[in-house]
Amino acid sequence: MNLLLLVLMLLAGAGLVTSFLAHLAALFVGLPLVLEPFRENIMSTLTMGVFVVWFPAVLIARRATRSERMNLSWRQVLAGCPPWMRGAAYGLLAYALLNFVLQLAGGSPAGGFSEARLASGHWMLFYGAAFCIFYSVMHKPDLQEPSQCPAGHEVGRDDAFCAQCGLPLNTGRQR
Ligand SMILES: [Zn+2]
Numbered sequence: 001m002n003l004l005l006l007v008l009m010l011l012a013g014a015g016l017v018t019s020f021l022a023h024l025a026a027l028f029v030g031l032p033l034v035l036e037p038f039r040e041n042i043m044s045t046l047t048m049g050v051f052v053v054w055f056p057a058v059l060i061a062r063r064a065t066r067s068e069r070m071n072l073s074w075r076q077v078l079a080g081c082p083p084w085m086r087g088a089a090y091g092l093l094a095y096a097l098l099n100f101v102l103q104l105a106g107g108s109p110a111g112g113f114s115e116a117r118l119a120s121g122h123w124m125l126f127y128g129a130a131f132c133i134f135y136s137v138m139h140k141p142d143l144q145e146p147s148q149c150p151a152g153h154e155v156g157r158d159d160a161f162c163a164q165c166g167l168p169l170n171t172g173r174q175r
Contacts, residue, residue: 011052093129
């Protein structure tokens with residue numbers, strides 16, 4: 001088991017739970033009053049945390065898709081996740097969009113907790129997606145295995161020819 005992956009997954013999980021709690025606090029009146037003195041700290045910590053887990057998550061997702069392009073195949077990246085987890089990730093995406101639209105349509109007063117509500121909706125999505133990516137490659141390590149030339153030599157993902165035997169590589173292949 002890859003310890004770094006485990007640590008990243010736990011960080012993403014902690015971020016997901018914390019941003020979920022922050023989202024509940026922002027949605028319901030009463031809780032925010034208790035958290036108000038800590039709001040700036042909570043928000044800046046969660047924002048930084050998103051970058052900490054999201055950069056490695058994107059790198060891993062790109063390796064899993066075997067592509068340097070930006071069009072990731074999420075079906076492939078999340079192949080190591082159980083179906084309910086993939087469903088939950090898509091649910092978070094739908095909810096983040098809904099939260100965003102409702103926020104625009106609702107015309108709630110700017111700043112303060114409406115800002116926290118909007119931000120925490122997006123944090124949940126990023127932490128949740130990162131968690132699923134780490135979980136996926138931990139349970140399906142071959143997603144991270146290096147590419148091979150037709151003769152079985154290890155090659156870089158962007159190479160046009162194998163450095164050892166010179167065979168051409170069909171770059172851009174899915175698998
Ligand atoms: Zn070769």
